[in-house]
Amino acid sequence: MTEYNSLPEARFITRLNRFVAEVSLGGKHILVHVPNTGRLSELAIPGARVLLVPSPGKYPYKIRYMYYDGYPVMIDSTYSNRLFWELLNKGNVPGLEGLKPVRREPAVGNSRFDFLLRDRDGGDVFIELKSCTLAWNGVASFPDAVSARASAHVRHLRETGRGILVLFLLHRDIRCFVPNYHTDYEFYRTLAENRDHIPVHALSAVYNEDLTISSLRPVPVVVPEITPGGAYLLILKNDREQHITAGGLGTLCFREGYYIYSGSGRTNVFTRIAYHRGTQQRKHWHIDYIKGHMKITADIPFVTGDDIECSLAGNMAELGGEPVPCFGSSDCRCSSHLHYFRDPPALRRDFWDFVLETRFGGYIKNPQ
Secondary structure (H helix, E strand, O other): OOHHOOOHHHEEEEEEOOOOEEEEEEEEEEEEEOOOOOOOOOOOOOOOOEEEOOOOOOOOOEEEEEEEEOEEEOHHHOOOHHHHHHHHHHOOOOOOOOEEEEOOOEEEEOEEEOEEEOOOOOEEEEEEEEEEEEEEEOOEEEEOOOOOOHHHHHHHHHOOOEEEEEEOOOOOOOOEEEEEOOOHHHHOOOOHHHHHOOOOEEEEEEOOOOOOOEEEEEEEEEOOOOOOEEEEEEEEEEOOOEEEEEEHOOEEEEEEEEEEEEEEEEOOHHHHHHHHHHOOOOOOOOHHHHHHHHHEEEEEEEEOOOOOOOHHHHHHHHHOOOEEOOOOOOOOOOOOEEEEEEHHHOOHHHHHHHHHHHHHHHHHHOOO
């Protein structure tokens, strides 16, 4: 395995699409391959340190590690699958020591899993591996983007009657795993419905000084009982200064830049977000008047039984957002539920620190 100290270090600039990013290497801007289809939002921050390896494809390098809190996190999903296969063959995967590796990517009906193993009786065992790069303060979570494929894999594992789901946690010092119901409620629901029927292993990578991973450590899998209500943030991009009439607020001037709207969907936050992303003839909320004039670039749900809509708005002000007076706050005491940012807030580390703490902070004090 390549020594950590010999890997070229670059600075992340931007992600052009799912598979290509621009980085600065030795003072030059180059394009590199991103071997991970997840969002990587909290990792892919402009200026973040990344470690590269040579790539045989179109681009000279691909990203293998991205730094988070001063420590590299492996984001190369192809490489992590190969590494896990090596650990299986060495018998170094906790909980799977009695299984013999047979081959990779076995087809079962219309499904294809990551690994085929055999037990001591000669029976087939199918393993689906999910590499997890999302974590905050010792709490790992998956997925970091909606993944219908991941949900389908869980259902198909159950159908085989011989399936195991393995969550490969690629941050260091992970204490527990929680399915990311904030981002992909369907995956959470599918996992909750099938957990009693398929084994689920969460295994945290143990990095050596040279970033080799020679052992794995089991951590608890926490699947709470929740409903899909909660609150959300909408990020809107305004490409030009424009004047928009926002219902009873009258005509307002919206500057070029970014706006974050704080709202709630107490019965189903995902339904409320879908409403905002749709096209409605009748305008009910202040946000309905402006969203057609701007582009919604991101929606960030928070699934919770607590009423946090107003606190979200207050936190946007603390992050430097300028309030649009009285917008969206006619039924509360907040100065506004819409805040202006000149630069994209979703490219700031402190923004994602806030999002992840709000989502997963409760598991620090009470991981079970």
